Amino acid sequence: MIDIAILGLLKEHDLHGYELRKRLDELPGSRPTVSFGSLYPALNRLERAGHVKAVTYETSPTPAAPMSGSLTGELAAFRAHRNRAAKSQGGRGKKVYGLTDQGDQRLRELLVDPDVADDRAFEARVAFCHHLTTSERLALFEARRGELARRRDQVARRAGGADTGVAVHVRSLFERDAAAITADLAWLDGLIAAERADETEGRASQRGAGNRRDDA
Numbered sequence: 001m002i003d004i005a006i007l008g009l010l011k012e013h014d015l016h017g018y019e020l021r022k023r024l025d026e027l028p029g030s031r032p033t034v035s036f037g038s039l040y041p042a043l044n045r046l047e048r049a050g051h052v053k054a055v056t057y058e059t060s061p062t063p064a065a066p067m068s069g070s071l072t073g074e075l076a077a078f079r080a081h082r083n084r085a086a087k088s089q090g091g092r093g094k095k096v097y098g099l100t101d102q103g104d105q106r107l108r109e110l111l112v113d114p115d116v117a118d119d120r121a122f123e124a125r126v127a128f129c130h131h132l133t134t135s136e137r138l139a140l141f142e143a144r145r146g147e148l149a150r151r152r153d154q155v156a157r158r159a160g161g162a163d164t165g166v167a168v169h170v171r172s173l174f175e176r177d178a179a180a181i182t183a184d185l186a187w188l189d190g191l192i193a194a195e196r197a198d199e200t201e202g203r204a205s206q207r208g209a210g211n212r213r214d215d216a
Helices: 002-012 017-026 036-048 071-089 101-111 119-127 134-161 168-215
Strands: 052-058 094-099
Touching: 002 017, 002 036, 002 052, 002 094, 002 101, 002 119, 017 036, 017 094, 036 052, 094 101, 101 119, 119 134, 134 168
Parallel strands: none
Antiparallel strands: 052 094
């Protein structure tokens, strides 16, 4: 999930670590907050793989030393100015990350991966599926629908096979799971219907354009 989210965000903007973490936290979906302890190892791993790169390294500007009018005061100010500059060059800046061509290709591979069982990864894929074609989004949504239909049937079998004396709270968990899956299936049906309508409209536009060329 975190690879998809990082690569997807960097495809849209170059970002430094703090801003990247903030945007990760703002992504919709039921996933835990991403800590710096998990973000930076992931960034380092992606950088080693050639999927992301440091595009700039921002440093805080060092203020000019004020003129005091006395030699002793100006020497002290110069030393302080030099110390601040050394600290700034020593790592107080912000490393800004960008996406490489390899990273762009890797993002695409992750988005079209036929394995749709991971709930959090699927949410991240939906957040960035606008980078896919209509047919690729349809394949993604339909594959996920098939996975959820399988889960729904599994929950139904478990609920039907549960002992009649099972605790009411355990039975309520089965019912909650079934309701959540039903809601997700309805949501996916809406996405699929919208994509199919767009696909049909796109084909009609292509046919219309072809007819106009023939008439010309």
